[in-house]
Amino acid sequence: MAVCVAVIGKDNGPMYFRTRQSGVEELQYHFIVSSALDIIEERVQSSGKSGILPGGVSNPGALEITRELYLGALTAQEEYKVYGYMTNTKIKFVIVIEESSTPLRENDIRTMFRKLHGAFCDLMSNPFYSPGSEIRSKRFHDVVNSIVAGQ
């Protein structure tokens, strides 16, 4: 079950942040997601250089173009796992999954990200949204809600 969904801009500032429960817990997720950025950066960099795919398989022939958007699990801790996803425009999506809930398959995670990416594309298509600014779209919010609710 996703407990936190975050969209991070290309300058590594948060554009959207949502946790299942607001309050003290929220700050903790802020810290988690911000720390996860380090790993995203490193992973994107290393995959760009040596072509190591998220799975760890070395593929020197792979080019940047074919970089997979899904970055896989970033960190795993006792209570949660952090998954990352980066669009080609360097917009990062981070989803924090609670460990206690029923184990999710990687495919489920990918689906979540794909859904999020779709919603984000819709948002970008809105001419009234200025890219890089805080996301206030209701539609986007609804999609995130559905992800958090595990639908």
Next chain:
Amino acid sequence: MLSKDTKSINESLLVVVRHIGRQLRTKQFNKAFERISKINLVKISDSQGHPRNIWIRYLRSYPVENNDWGDFQTHRRALGLISIGQCNSQEELNELCRIHETLKVQYTFTLFDSRCVLYGLNSDGSLYEGQHSSDVSPCVETPDSSFHSSREASFNFNERIGPATSTPIDSSEINGGCTSLVMPRKTPSSDSLHNYLGGHEDAEAFDTTSEESSSRSESVSAAIQYSAMGEHHTENGSPPSSIQPSDTDSGKSSHTSEVARTSLVTPSNFKSRALFYPTMDQSQALEADIEEFISALFWVLESKRLDKLGLRKADRFLLMSSLCAPFEKKDFVGLDLESKNNKRRADGRLKKQLGDLSLQAGLPMESITHYLGAAEILKSVNDWLWLAGALEGMCSASVATLYPHMRKSPPLQRNSSLQGGDFTKYKNHAMNSSSLPFASEPVDSSMKPSMKNCLTHVEILERYREAVTHYTKYRQAGIIETEACIKAALVLIEQKQILAAADFLQNAVFISLQLTENEKMLRFNALSELYTKLGFHRKAAFFKRVAAMRCVSPHNPQPNWGVCHSLLLQLLEGYKLSLDPNEKSRFGFYGWPRLQIQVLHELVGTAKRKGNGALATRHMTLLLHTMLPHMGRDERREFALQLELLSKESEGIPVALALENGLIVPPVHLSNIPSVKVFKLVPPTPHLKPDKLEPKKANEEASPFVYTPFVINRDKVKDASKAEFCWSEGELCEVNILLENPLPIELKVSSMCLITDGVNFQVNSNVISIPAESSMFPATLTGIPLAPGNLRILGYSTFTLGAKSNVRLKSMKAMTVPHIDIEIVPALPSLEVETNKPKSEFFSSFSDSIVNSASVSLLMGESQECCITLTNTGKVPVESLELSLDARLDKRVHEIFKWSNENISSQLPIMPGASASFTVYIFGIGDFIGQPDSHVVGDTSSLNSLPAAINSLDGPASLPSRLGAISDRLRPKRTESSASNKSSSAKSNSSIGSGSYSIRTPKAAASSSIKTYEAVLKLKYSGGPGLKSGHFRNCGIALNLEVSPSLYITKWDTLPGDSPSQFYLVLDLWNATQHEMEVHYAKTKQILVEKSESCRIPVPLDRCGTHIVEKGKEEINCCQHIVSNVDLEWVLPETSGKATLQGIRLTPAMIQLVTVSPIQWEISVNGESAKAEEMRFEAGQMITVDVWLRNHMKEELEDVRLSLDCFQDYQNGRSNYRLDSSLAVIGNDSVFIPKIQPGNSFQHSVSLIFFVSGLYKIDFKCNKREVNESNQKGDPSAFSTEAVWRYNPPLDIQIY
């Protein structure tokens, strides 16, 4: 905290360097330590002549518990001890020696050798005399002070551990057979991270804590005898600067005999070697001595290695005593040590230890072989801990071989300065050097052939993984595991496998260790440093924060807010925060506002708890200032109130704060609370604006173009930072600002004033209260410049929410210039102007410096006086005052307003506070000539108006109609047309008889013809210092004049006068006022004109003399003559005035009358000179008339015809010229005179006979023939009627 040679820990010898005594200053000690630390690699040739690289690691403190793990990993043993102190007397020397011995006891099981470095003594042991300078200053708190104080407690501790000393041990195994005391084997000190932290100098705070923990475990046992390792000393020879320590008691005597009486002697029980140096600067031999010391250590180590190598079978004692980890001790109790399994285990462990020693002794290749063997054996006996140790050692040895450059960096790298940029640099460095072939290193080349067992990169990673996995099986080995993880991470960083390194670190985080809060803090801090190294700045910051929170966690019995605060400061970078608000722009608003607010808020809290109120206020100010755009309304309110609360205790001042650790916290200026949207200097009000008379530049006319789009003088381009006006000294100057309050609370700015540079400026502070969330709130900042010169306005300062801020213009978004320069001119007086006339309601603004106004209403021709009073309200006297009149619209105002400059200048100077006054004379000018309404052209045509030729000449419609051919004396010509008009009573006693005739009344209403005149009386004044510098001030008085019509001269004409030298100017006066008007028009003549009525007056005038009249300018001259000679004065009940005939126009006929005729008539009748009165003759009588024409012009008269006409005047406007039957003319009644010379006369006689009685008139006239009339040759009618000179009046002849 983590020196870069951490990876090479496994192969280095550990030497503890301690600061002893109070005489040596910490700084001096640090200097010495740094010098010693540079010797981290000593190359020694072994007995076979092979070169050995010995790495040394220096620590300032080393907990004894860690020493206990020395069996498991030999590099954990402290092999050497160097104590550094200073002494000035024998007592101090004794004391220092004692302390040194005490220190030795701590590491007694592992110590190979020790040195005591003492400053303040010459090499022979005598006191160094020239030292009483910087070195001596005592009472410097050294870290060792705690050591002294904790001695007593340590004795207790010693007693407590007493029973454990009985543990049998083969002392020769450990220390060359020099000790019999065994320290208790305790659980490894969990803070073994001290290994990594101990050498760090920056975190003073940690040092003290670690000192404490280590000193707690120190045991003092001064009575224990030690045997020195004399054989090594003798082997190596003693350098001249060192003293051969006494081997036993005998050493004392020999020692004392060698030195002079003044020499200090080490106490008898001092068994170490002391190195004496006079001062820090004079200790060149230090390095050599230390190297000698290291080589001593090496030889011991080498001998031990060889001992172990010779040892084939490990016996159970070995297993018990030296081949087990501290926590394993109890496991061996009751164990069958003779079992095959255990024997193999001992074998494996021995091999492993051999590997450790080989590695330390500079034989990594050999060590790998040992490790491989050990791993094989240990694996088979499931000794996982030692297997892991062997694997780790294998990795270490391989790393040492593969990455020799990793140790080349200076050992004392200050890691707190290791930042992102540094890391990449490091990466690059690693990349470069790894690309170098190993052969380039001469040292490494020797090892190259034996690299066959060396692990590859991938193997290293795998072995480390394996080792860590095995370590995990032992809870007690957590610290070892952590270390292994960290080492692995470092190696992986070297391999640039950042993610793998991150995995190891992540693993290290999860190792649960039994730690105190303080140790946890240190652990997290170390992790943070490692993450920094990894380039994971956010993660590093995160752990820094966790570490900081540990310092003050509720479980922590001794919360250390100071440390917490300094840790928090270190993590700011990770969250893209900076204490310097100006630096913020570098990051933009990137980062994570939510976290930034959190961290800053925590910073505020810790600073407050720490007791540094000023710092808390500063942090709060920063939080509010930088995070304002990211805060919600509630947060803004909350933080603003918090700041207010904090600043009550310690108000925010705009100066940098220095923290205890030397960090400078720059000031934060609340430039957004309130934020200034508009900052505008107010120019002085126009009448106070100082001006300077600039000499006109010649080059301005250089360009032939009236206009060019190109700027000719580039330097004249307006400088935005330069104000276009001046302020003057001693007067209030203002800056207008518009403020915005972003807070949802009312913002009280208790002081807001300007910051200036340059001339002395007295600023006034304002109290402003800005409503919540309001923008564009206006306020004014004021001040008084106290000296002339250039004033630079740099910004403004505010005091709000208890924080004082200085905001520079350059940091303001609304401003484009970094500062504003304005010229302050010397003091000038200022004048206040009063008039005795009412102020005008409005005045046109063609001058902006008007301070007062006066409005005057006058009738045309009326005069008034306006008194103007000047008061000097300035502080300097008015010394110069110039008046001028500015009337752009009307040039005639100069005729209206007049004043006396002499009167004004006589009243100067006007002292401050004094007044002066002068009078302005105002005359209501007006056009008296003409009709007020010019639209009645149609009417005028019905009059006997000017001939068309005249009209077409030029013609204002108001040009008066010629009163017609009034050939008779003022006979009313227009009785028909004027019949409807009420005749005005003619009260004139005119000699002409008929007074005035009613003529047509102008129709226009008088009100429409009120004329207004506007003028500004400009005062240009100066005085005092301002006058000297050429400055002045302008002020103006607006003068409004309303001129109502009084009298109009609607028509005029000329009539022949009573005598030939005179003529009558007949004027039609029209009273435009609402009162009866009396008009004086000649010396004794006056007439009353009813309101809005006209009357006609004849004004007798002398003719215009010929000398005045110039040819071609007759009209102008005549007009001037008339204007200057006619004095019309009108009198109303209250006022009176004068009318002028300025603007009168004359027709040629009129001119002829006005000018004196060129011909002088002399007529005699029957020999008698003709008279004005009637002459009586009988009918039939011949009347002889002689006419003399005299030319009294300067030129000759040509083509003149003299003619004579007789007629009868019926006195009713009709004349009868048909007198053919009633008279006979004898002679010519008409002659042509070709020429009359100037001054000559022409005489003509003619005789008349009248047949019928009656009244006749004879008219003589001269016609001048127009020469250019081409079509009328000889025709008498060709004579122009214009140039007619008559004899006036005609002769009257009564025939009876």
